[in-house]
Amino acid sequence: MTSRRTRDRLVQRLLEQGVGNRQVLDVMAGTPRHIFLDEALAHRAYEDTALPIGFGQTLSQPYIVARMTAALLDNSRSLERVLEVGTGSGYQTSILAQLVSRVYSVERIKPLQDKARTRLRQLGLRNVDLKHADGGFGWPERGPFNAILSTAAPREVPAELLAQLAPDGVLVIPVGEEQQNLCLIVREGESANFRTEVLEPVKFVPLLSGITR
């Protein structure tokens, strides 16, 4: 269930679904997903589905994790500083941490953040900084970021996230309510112009304001 072979099968499926970034696939093949789930759900960790992590939140579907990470890597000039909005279980965080220099991740639900911290430590990932806050405001003290990835969907792209993009920075974010689209937004050089590309329709939990202790 938790073997390398099971993960290789999952990655093979992602490849068939069109995820072409080998680096991302290799990292996903090498990262246990079951440790990010409660024991009762761990046996389903390598199915290509979203799974509940408590507090009404979900661990994103592997295909979506792969797709978002690949979009970020394929379009970023630099991978020095990456912000994640919505740490959740920490699974997406752990994938990013193995591909970029430093990950800053913000989560609004404290118990989820605490669990994620333990798991990231368990995997020996030390290039991650976590913050308990409303990530809709980004993490201004740590920005600007070469890339930002949001795993929760706002109705509209928060201006704060755009403002914290470094020149040529990219933002990968689901946007919308019932109808959501995964968007790739690229800052054009040092300008205040942004190019938006719609990648595909998706279903994410909403980006909520405020924090939960």
Ligand code: SAH
């Ligand atoms: N990347 C996560 C996905 C978790 S679902 C994983 O791999 O498990 C999205 C997460 O975004 C939830 O944990 C939710 O609490 C969080 N979230 C929603 N709105 C937020 C906000 N404004 N700031 C920070 N986190 C937020």
